[in-house]
Amino acid sequence: MGFGKLSLKGRALKYLAAREHSRAELERKLRPHEEEPGQVEAALDELEAKGLLSQARFVESLLHRKSARFGAARIRQELNAHQLDTDAVAQAVGQLQASEFERAQALWQKKFGTPAIEPAQRVKQMRFLAGRGFSPEVIRRVVRGTDDD
Numbered sequence: 001m002g003f004g005k006l007s008l009k010g011r012a013l014k015y016l017a018a019r020e021h022s023r024a025e026l027e028r029k030l031r032p033h034e035e036e037p038g039q040v041e042a043a044l045d046e047l048e049a050k051g052l053l054s055q056a057r058f059v060e061s062l063l064h065r066k067s068a069r070f071g072a073a074r075i076r077q078e079l080n081a082h083q084l085d086t087d088a089v090a091q092a093v094g095q096l097q098a099s100e101f102e103r104a105q106a107l108w109q110k111k112f113g114t115p116a117i118e119p120a121q122r123v124k125q126m127r128f129l130a131g132r133g134f135s136p137e138v139i140r141r142v143v144r145g146t147d148d149d
Helices: 008-018 023-033 039-049 055-066 072-081 086-097 100-111 119-131 136-144
Strands: none
Touching: 008 023, 008 039, 023 039, 055 072, 055 086, 072 086, 086 100, 100 119, 100 136, 119 136
8 A cells, every 4th residue: 555654643544544444453554564662552542542443433334344245143253353342242243133134135135036946056045145154044044035033
């Protein structure tokens, strides 16, 4: 991204202008540019204090970008990889689980459109949804074409 000789805070702001980042993600990106120990933490602390770096906004942004394509399990894994607060992750995943069937069904409809006739097709459809982190119960309901709880 060619930032030239920007300060750590300037670099962080450029990253944040493109999209929301987690603190861990920004720390990883800024660490190679740190000239003195503690500089990255100080810059990130300042950005958090000013409200420019927000865990809640990052979670909301990630959910917005990924929820149509991925299930709760896959998104939980990604949120955990960003070293976020466990309560924030649990709340976000709970929010996703409420719409899990509808999201899986929409993704299945877009990809396949019609119920599988042969077992091999059914397995392919199930594997597709499983690879995107949808729960086994939801996958079965979607692939069989039933929407009863």
